[in-house]
Amino acid sequence: MVKYCFGIDVGGTTVKCGFFSVDGEVLEKWEIPTRTENNGENILPDIAKSINEKLEEKKIDKAEVAGVGIGVPGPVNDNGEVPCAVNLHWGYKNLVKEMEEMTGLKTKAGNDANVAALGEMWRGSGVGYHNLVMVTLGTGIGGGIIVNEKIITGSHGAGGEIGHAHVEDSIDTPCNCGNCGCLEQVASATGIAYLARKMMEESDEASVIRRDNVSAKTVFDGVKAGDELAKKVAEKFGYYLGKALANFACVTDPEAFVIGGGVSKAGDIILDYIRPHYQKYAFKSCKDAAFVIAKLGNDAGIYGAAKLVLE
Amino acid sequence: MVKYCFGIDVGGTTVKCGFFSVDGEVLEKWEIPTRTENNGENILPDIAKSINEKLEEKKIDKAEVAGVGIGVPGPVNDNGEVPCAVNLHWGYKNLVKEMEEMTGLKTKAGNDANVAALGEMWRGSGVGYHNLVMVTLGTGIGGGIIVNEKIITGSHGAGGEIGHAHVEDSIDTPCNCGNCGCLEQVASATGIAYLARKMMEESDEASVIRRDNVSAKTVFDGVKAGDELAKKVAEKFGYYLGKALANFACVTDPEAFVIGGGVSKAGDIILDYIRPHYQKYAFKSCKDAAFVIAKLGNDAGIYGAAKLVLE
Numbered sequence: 001m002v003k004y005c006f007g008i009d010v011g012g013t014t015v016k017c018g019f020f021s022v023d024g025e026v027l028e029k030w031e032i033p034t035r036t037e038n039n040g041e042n043i044l045p046d047i048a049k050s051i052n053e054k055l056e057e058k059k060i061d062k063a064e065v066a067g068v069g070i071g072v073p074g075p076v077n078d079n080g081e082v083p084c085a086v087n088l089h090w091g092y093k094n095l096v097k098e099m100e101e102m103t104g105l106k107t108k109a110g111n112d113a114n115v116a117a118l119g120e121m122w123r124g125s126g127v128g129y130h131n132l133v134m135v136t137l138g139t140g141i142g143g144g145i146i147v148n149e150k151i152i153t154g155s156h157g158a159g160g161e162i163g164h165a166h167v168e169d170s171i172d173t174p175c176n177c178g179n180c181g182c183l184e185q186v187a188s189a190t191g192i193a194y195l196a197r198k199m200m201e202e203s204d205e206a207s208v209i210r211r212d213n214v215s216a217k218t219v220f221d222g223v224k225a226g227d228e229l230a231k232k233v234a235e236k237f238g239y240y241l242g243k244a245l246a247n248f249a250c251v252t253d254p255e256a257f258v259i260g261g262g263v264s265k266a267g268d269i270i271l272d273y274i275r276p277h278y279q280k281y282a283f284k285s286c287k288d289a290a291f292v293i294a295k296l297g298n299d300a301g302i303y304g305a306a307k308l309v310l311e
Numbered sequence: 312m313v314k315y316c317f318g319i320d321v322g323g324t325t326v327k328c329g330f331f332s333v334d335g336e337v338l339e340k341w342e343i344p345t346r347t348e349n350n351g352e353n354i355l356p357d358i359a360k361s362i363n364e365k366l367e368e369k370k371i372d373k374a375e376v377a378g379v380g381i382g383v384p385g386p387v388n389d390n391g392e393v394p395c396a397v398n399l400h401w402g403y404k405n406l407v408k409e410m411e412e413m414t415g416l417k418t419k420a421g422n423d424a425n426v427a428a429l430g431e432m433w434r435g436s437g438v439g440y441h442n443l444v445m446v447t448l449g450t451g452i453g454g455g456i457i458v459n460e461k462i463i464t465g466s467h468g469a470g471g472e473i474g475h476a477h478v479e480d481s482i483d484t485p486c487n488c489g490n491c492g493c494l495e496q497v498a499s500a501t502g503i504a505y506l507a508r509k510m511m512e513e514s515d516e517a518s519v520i521r522r523d524n525v526s527a528k529t530v531f532d533g534v535k536a537g538d539e540l541a542k543k544v545a546e547k548f549g550y551y552l553g554k555a556l557a558n559f560a561c562v563t564d565p566e567a568f569v570i571g572g573g574v575s576k577a578g579d580i581i582l583d584y585i586r587p588h589y590q591k592y593a594f595k596s597c598k599d600a601a602f603v604i605a606k607l608g609n610d611a612g613i614y615g616a617a618k619l620v621l622e
Binding site for chain 2: 075145154156157160162163165179243246247248249250252253254255280284285286
């Protein structure tokens with residue numbers, strides 16, 4: 001009888017591993033290092049070894065295991081192939097085929113941001129929603145689009161690459177993607193720091209955020225302390241993000257937006273800056289979409305990966 | 312043996328009806344008037360009567376009919392209910408239930424723009440694509456999002472309402488939806504005429520488009536005649552639409568955009584104005600999406616409706 005599955009989240013430095021019951025309880029979590037040397041050739045064998053060892057340790061037969069779900073930092077197509085994953089030093093890799101051969105277990109793979117969205121839907125702040133958009137506000141902006149409980153992968157694995165929506169014509173510094181004026185340049189942690197530096201240069205207003213290493217945290221700490229300049233930065237961030245989310249809502253009409261990533265650690269206050277702009281620009285039927293802060297944190301990936309293989 | 316199905320496209324003045332073979336050949340097409348009086352209470356009975364008469368006329372047993380697909384001008388949820396359809400004078404209607412009771416045939420319903428997208432995918436310019444965005448440039452802008460050959464309905468039936476993406480902060484005249492600065496205000500037939508009037512006011516440039524009733528047709532006829540002001544209007548239209556489509560591509564990463572509606576009658580020349588802006592703003596993996604002109608015209612709705620019931 002099938003009782004268990006694995007959820008694996010492959011990051012650039014660490015692989016997070018989860019051993020789950022099929023009803024979504026995490027029974028054990030551990031980490032292994034991500035060995036990126038030699039084009040990351042050890043990454044998948046290391047994961048397979050860790051899985052096989054875990055099953056031996058627990059004396060669990062593979063017939064009791066539904067399979068292995070894996071999230072990776074890069075595009076993954078519907079056949080489980082990865083064209084390339086820069087942070088893992090991978091070129092093309094037939095991930096699902098290799099893992100199935102090494103483990104003898106059914107494997108499903110997805111992009112890490114998409115998989116995190118699935119995790120939040122299954123066991124996080126998105127519980128009860130079947131259609132949602134997850135927005136991960138970190139160094140960059142990741143996105144995951146869920147429609148009828150399924151990830152939208154896209155025809156090139158670029159479904160949910162919402163950090164690269166164009167939102168500002170006046171920016172002429174290129175984003176990591178090569179374009180200029182991407183959402184990620186003005187609404188990620190890096191983007192909020194950029195807005196803060198720009199607004200500090202443009203005014204003489206005294207502010208607690210005037211320091212050498214202004215960050216998204218500095219800004220939202222300032223907002224909580226009632227700092228006016230910090231509030232203006234937060235307002236600008238909310239304008240860009242809220243307006244962009246309103247435009248995405250025209251496409252898939254989600255029930256909810258789940259906001260995660262490092263910036264979301266500031267808490268519900270960031271929603272107070274996003275929601276009013278969203279509601280101003282959203283199509284009337286979409287204006288009541290819920291906004292919630294993600295709650296699984298760094299575990300969203302292992303939960304979503306587990307869910308991937310249980311589908 | 313199931314051999315046939317019906318595809319019905321309900322418009323504000325006429326109901327277009329198609330009788331199809333299950334492999335997608337249209338065997339007969341006809342129209343009946345849309346009787347909107349008394350809250351449109353006759354519309355569905357009229358359609359049911361027409362279907363029943365057609366089967367009697369052709370001496371076809373209902374066991375040979377897969378069912379009835381219907382596209383309507385309004386939101387339709389996944390249960391086949393219509394919350395309201397202004398142009399049909401409908402409030403809430405349980406469309407699928409009523410039609411199934413009146414015809415004894417399985418019924419599926421969808422929003423007309425979404426259904427048209429499915430039609431183009433099945434038998435039009437979208438053949439061969441499984442992920443596409445259809446953009447209908449008429450008086451307004453309709454949209455239909457197809458992912459893995461299925462329509463994205465959305466949680467309020469507003470999936471694909473791309474005409475109401477916000478694209479211009481400087482517009483303070485409300486769109487029909489109540490917001491200001493919607494894509495539809497600058498890139499529909501009406502929107503192109505608005506851009507033309509605005510650009511004529513702002514310059515003294517001589518132009519063939521300087522006439523009382525400037526329209527999208529006037530503009531693209533001018534473009535074809537080499538008129539410089541007409542080209543500037545077309546360029547502005549392409550900027551708004553291309554940039555908006557690039558942002559939608561971040562969400563579902565489509566293989567193709569199918570451009571239909573009255574404005575698309577100008578032909579491939581409109582794509583020459585949209586594509587460069589799309590490619591400038593699109594995320595790198597999405598830049599090679601195809602742009603094609605729709606080819607089913609007013610029949611896209613009946614084809615898509617037929618496909619809906621064959622799924």
